[in-house]
Amino acid sequence: MIRIISISALLLALTASVGRGVPAVPLYTPAPKSPQVAKPAINLDLRGTAWLGKYSASPRTFTFEPDGTISYKTTGKIHYKNRGMWRLEGDTLIFEHWLTNPANKIMDFRGTIRDPNSIVGESTLRTGAKTMQTLQRTVVGN
Numbered sequence: 001m002i003r004i005i006s007i008s009a010l011l012l013a014l015t016a017s018v019g020r021g022v023p024a025v026p027l028y029t030p031a032p033k034s035p036q037v038a039k040p041a042i043n044l045d046l047r048g049t050a051w052l053g054k055y056s057a058s059p060r061t062f063t064f065e066p067d068g069t070i071s072y073k074t075t076g077k078i079h080y081k082n083r084g085m086w087r088l089e090g091d092t093l094i095f096e097h098w099l100t101n102p103a104n105k106i107m108d109f110r111g112t113i114r115d116p117n118s119i120v121g122e123s124t125l126r127t128g129a130k131t132m133q134t135l136q137r138t139v140v141g142n
Contacts, residue, residue: 042091042113051135055097055107056125061138062097070095093119093135111135 047066054060055072062084063071070084085102086095097107111121111133119135 042115044091044113044116046086046088046093048140050138050140051119052138053109053133053135054123062095062135063140064095070097072097093121109133 046064048064050061050063052059052061059075061073063073064086065071065082068085068087069082070086071079071081072083073079083099084095084097086093088094091113093109093111093113095109096102096105097109098105106126108124109121111119113119117137121133121135122130123133124130
């Protein structure tokens with residue numbers, strides 16, 4: 001009887017130690033994340049620059065006037081002055097585009113300056129339709 005109790009105690013001790021053993025394969029430990037390096041902001045003065053973009057599907061050349069207004073030119077070469085407002089917040093360009101006055105707003109644009117020659121963002125038309133748009137720098141007067 002003592003023998004059976006001794007063997008039972010030994011098996012119980014072995015079973016308990018196996019349940020608490022060290023795994024054969026170490027637990028997964030993710031590699032530490034590399035620190036995020038902030039992308040340097042592009043220092044770009046948009047005053048007096050012209051950018052080829054679109055209103056709906058129609059090409060337009062937007063000129064960001066030094067006084068914070070927008071002028072634009074259509075493919076028909078007609079030049080419309082003071083047809084919107086623009087502002088720059090860091091590397092984000094925000095502008096409104098209207099027909100004759102702010103009550104006739106037809107488009108909002110919000111985009112990020114990617115490099116000195118391109119601004120990528122989203123335009124929202126007065127219908128609520130949103131489209132991705134890339135503005136490409138062009139020469140004023142062309």
